Amino acid sequence: MAVDPHKHCPICGTPIPLDELVCSPDCQKVWDARLSQTKRSRLILYVVIAIFLIIWAVMTFMK
Template identity: 90%
Template sequence: MAVDPHKHCPICGTPIPLNELVCSPDCQKVWDARLNQQKRSRLILYVVIIIFLVIWAVMTFVK
């Protein structure tokens, strides 16, 4: 009683073939929205880190 090789949709958990990313266009929309949010969050994090580094550099080297 072996199960064919498969993986599960990261959005809804439905079994899908190994070469598929998601199971449906609806799940693809959710997946794309999550990726965009992740990119936006990462960009905001980088901007905040750069701002803190600039403030630190100004406070350290300009007296």
């Protein structure tokens, strides 16, 4: 009554083999879109932090 080793698709939860990332091309599209959005969000965060630090440095050293 043992279950074969497997993992679940991070998009829909369907059981998949250990060597696969997602279960279907549709889930792959969703996965790629999420990955792209995550990268974009991180880039925006880094840019906002850099702008804040530049403004802070200018305000601190220009007194």
